[in-house]
Amino acid sequence: MDIADLSARITGGDRRALARAITLIESTRADQRGQAAALMEALKSAGREAIRIGLSGTPGVGKSTFIENFGLMLTGQGLRVAVLAVDPSSARSGGSILGDKTRMERLSRDARAFIRPSPSQTHLGGVARRTREAVALCEAAGFDVVLIETVGVGQSETVVAEMSDLFVLLLAPAGGDELQGVKRGIMEMADLILVNKADGDLKPAATRTCSDYAGALRLLRRRPQDPEGFPKAMTVSALHDDGLVRAWAEMTALVAWRREQGHFAARRAEQARYWFAEEVRHGLLARLDTPAARALMQDHAARVAAGDVTPAVAAAEVLARIGE
Amino acid sequence: MDIADLSARITGGDRRALARAITLIESTRADQRGQAAALMEALKSAGREAIRIGLSGTPGVGKSTFIENFGLMLTGQGLRVAVLAVDPSSARSGGSILGDKTRMERLSRDARAFIRPSPSQTHLGGVARRTREAVALCEAAGFDVVLIETVGVGQSETVVAEMSDLFVLLLAPAGGDELQGVKRGIMEMADLILVNKADGDLKPAATRTCSDYAGALRLLRRRPQDPEGFPKAMTVSALHDDGLVRAWAEMTALVAWRREQGHFAARRAEQARYWFAEEVRHGLLARLDTPAARALMQDHAARVAAGDVTPAVAAAEVLARIGE
The missing domain is CATH 3.40.50.300 (P-loop containing nucleotide triphosphate hydrolases)
Known part of the structure; x- marks a missing residue:
C-alpha cells in the first residue's frame, strides 16, 4: 500500500480512501500496524x-x-x-x-x-x-x-x-x-x-x-x-x-x-500523553501474544496449577525469557 | 536473611518469624523481592x-x-x-x-x-x-x-x-x-x-x-x-x-x-494460574518503572503532547528501547 498516496487522497477529501485507511488502522496484522503508524505519522501535519x-x-x-x-x-x-x-x-x-x-x-x-x-x-x-x-x-x-x-x-x-x-x-x-x-x-x-x-x-x-x-x-x-x-x-x-x-x-x-483560555490545546496535549502511555502498556502486554510466549505461558501455568512452582517464581522465569 | 532458617521457623509456628516474612514479601526492594520469591518457593511444599x-x-x-x-x-x-x-x-x-x-x-x-x-x-x-x-x-x-x-x-x-x-x-x-x-x-x-x-x-x-x-x-x-x-x-x-x-x-x-467433588483443588489450581498471569503482566509493566524508562517515557510524552510525533510511533520507539 502506498502510504503517501493514501495520505494525499485522505487530505483531498476522498471518502473511499478514508474508509480504506480506517480499515487499515483497525487491522491487527503486524505489517499493517506498521503501515497504519506510518499513515498516522504522515497525516499528523495536515493541520x-x-x-x-x-x-x-x-x-x-x-x-x-x-x-x-x-x-x-x-x-x-x-x-x-x-x-x-x-x-x-x-x-x-x-x-x-x-x-x-x-x-x-x-x-x-x-x-x-x-x-x-x-x-x-x-x-x-x-x-x-x-x-x-x-x-x-x-x-x-x-x-x-x-x-x-x-x-x-x-x-x-x-x-x-x-x-x-x-x-x-x-x-x-x-x-x-x-x-x-x-x-x-x-x-x-x-x-x-x-x-x-x-x-x-x-x-x-x-x-x-x-x-x-x-x-x-x-x-x-x-x-x-x-x-x-x-x-x-x-x-x-x-x-x-x-x-x-x-x-x-x-x-x-x-x-x-x-x-x-488555552484549555482546548492543553486537553488535547493531555489526551495525547494518555494514549501514548496506553499504547506503551498495550505494546508491553502484547509481548505475551506471540505463539512462543503463549506456549511458554501455558507450560508454566500448568506447572503452577500443579503446585510444582509458585506463581512468582514461574512469572520470573517467563519474564526472563520474554526479553528484558 | 537466611531463607531456610526463616522457612523452618515459620513452619515451626514462630509468629514473629511469620510477621517478619510478611514484611519481607511486602517489600518492593528488588533484592528483597528475590528473597521473598525464594521463601515462597521453600514453603510451597509445607503441605x-x-x-x-x-x-x-x-x-x-x-x-x-x-x-x-x-x-x-x-x-x-x-x-x-x-x-x-x-x-x-x-x-x-x-x-x-x-x-x-x-x-x-x-x-x-x-x-x-x-x-x-x-x-x-x-x-x-x-x-x-x-x-x-x-x-x-x-x-x-x-x-x-x-x-x-x-x-x-x-x-x-x-x-x-x-x-x-x-x-x-x-x-x-x-x-x-x-x-x-x-x-x-x-x-x-x-x-x-x-x-x-x-x-x-x-x-x-x-x-x-x-x-x-x-x-x-x-x-x-x-x-x-x-x-x-x-x-x-x-x-x-x-x-x-x-x-x-x-x-x-x-x-x-x-x-x-x-x-x-474435586472443586476445591480445581479452584485453587485455577487461582494459581490467575495469579501467575497477574505476576507476569505486572512484571512486564514494571519495566516502565525504572529511572531510565521513566525518563524515556517523559521525553516521548512531551514530544507527543507537542504534536511532534503520534502516540503510536512514540510508543513504538519506547518499546524498542525497553528490550524485546
Whole structure:
C-alpha cells in the first residue's frame, strides 16, 4: 500500500480512501500496524482541527434520531460531519451499535456525512485505541465535526471522553427519583446534558428532569475548563428538530472559550500523553501474544496449577525469557 | 536473611518469624523481592491447607465484631485463625482498615490468632498480590482458617475471591428496596450471605432482609461448585454470638463437599494460574518503572503532547528501547 498516496487522497477529501485507511488502522496484522503508524505519522501535519464531540446515551434515549437530525442540521450549515462509535458490546460479541446504517438513513446518504461502525475487537481498549486513530483520520480528511458515540454502560464513556473535546450526555425524561440512575462519574464528565424527547406528552417530564439535572450539576465542583454556566443541562426534541441549533450554539461557545483560555490545546496535549502511555502498556502486554510466549505461558501455568512452582517464581522465569 | 532458617521457623509456628516474612514479601526492594520469591518457593511444599475465607462487608455492617467473635469461637474450638485484609483505600491513602488492632482487641491478644493489617501500596493490584502470598505464608505456618477481609466497594471483592476457598458477604438489615445496593456481580461471588445484627429491634428487619436475599440467590444460576442449597443466606448476631457456630458449620459443610467433588483443588489450581498471569503482566509493566524508562517515557510524552510525533510511533520507539 502506498502510504503517501493514501495520505494525499485522505487530505483531498476522498471518502473511499478514508474508509480504506480506517480499515487499515483497525487491522491487527503486524505489517499493517506498521503501515497504519506510518499513515498516522504522515497525516499528523495536515493541520486540520475538528470539534470532537463525545456522545453518550443508553438505548432508548433516542440517540440515533439525535445523531441523524443533529448531523443533518450541521451538514445543512455546510459543515462536514463524521460519526464514529466506541461500542463496549462489540468488544465481547463482535456485534456493533453502528453496524446498521439504516439507523441513520438520511444522514448516511448525505454527501457531507461519513458514518463508520465501531470496530470489532476483543477488548474495549483495542476498540478505543483504533477509534481514537479514526478520529484523527477524519480530522485530517477535513471533517469539521467528529461525533463519537457510545452507550452509557461503564468504562466506554471514560475512553470516549479521553478522545473528545467536549462530552455530551443524552438522557430521556424520567420519574423524579431516576436521577440516581446516572453514575456520578459520568455526570462529572459531562459538559452538556441534553434531555431528549421534550415533545408531546413527555414535555413536562423532560422539563422537570432537566431542572433536576441542572440542580445536580450546580452541586458539582466547578472545573477550571468550565466557563460560567457550564456544565449545562437543556431540553431538546431530536424528533422535532427542536433545540438542536441552540445545543450546537452552546457547544461552539464552550469550544471557543476553551480555545481562547488555552484549555482546548492543553486537553488535547493531555489526551495525547494518555494514549501514548496506553499504547506503551498495550505494546508491553502484547509481548505475551506471540505463539512462543503463549506456549511458554501455558507450560508454566500448568506447572503452577500443579503446585510444582509458585506463581512468582514461574512469572520470573517467563519474564526472563520474554526479553528484558 | 537466611531463607531456610526463616522457612523452618515459620513452619515451626514462630509468629514473629511469620510477621517478619510478611514484611519481607511486602517489600518492593528488588533484592528483597528475590528473597521473598525464594521463601515462597521453600514453603510451597509445607503441605498444609487452611480454609481460606474471603469476607466482604461495607463499613457499618459490624465486620470487626463479626471477625472478633467468629475468630474467638474458632480459637475456642482449638483452631488457629489468621486475619488478613485487602483494603482498596490503603492503595490510595496509605491508610489501612486493619491498622488499628484495638478494633479486635480480644482476638488480637489470643495466642491462637494472628492479625495483620493490609499492606500499604499504591495499587490495589500490589496490595492483592502481596496479600495472596501472606495467605500462603499463614497456611504454611499451620493456621487452620485464614480470613481475608475487604470492604464492599468494587474491585477489591474480586481479588479477594481469587484468593479464597469460599466467599462470605456480611450485610446489615435494611429497608425493603435496599437489596439493589448490593451489586449483582458481588451477589454472584457469594457462597454465604450473613445478615448481621439479627438482635433486639433489628431482628425483624434482619429476618426480612435475609429472606429477600435468599429469594434473590434462588434466581441466580446454579454454579457447578455449589451443592444443593448453596449459595445460602442466613441471619447472625455477631454481637450476641448468635448463629456463628451454625455459620461455621455451613462453611465447613460447603468446603467438605467441594473437596469431595474435586472443586476445591480445581479452584485453587485455577487461582494459581490467575495469579501467575497477574505476576507476569505486572512484571512486564514494571519495566516502565525504572529511572531510565521513566525518563524515556517523559521525553516521548512531551514530544507527543507537542504534536511532534503520534502516540503510536512514540510508543513504538519506547518499546524498542525497553528490550524485546
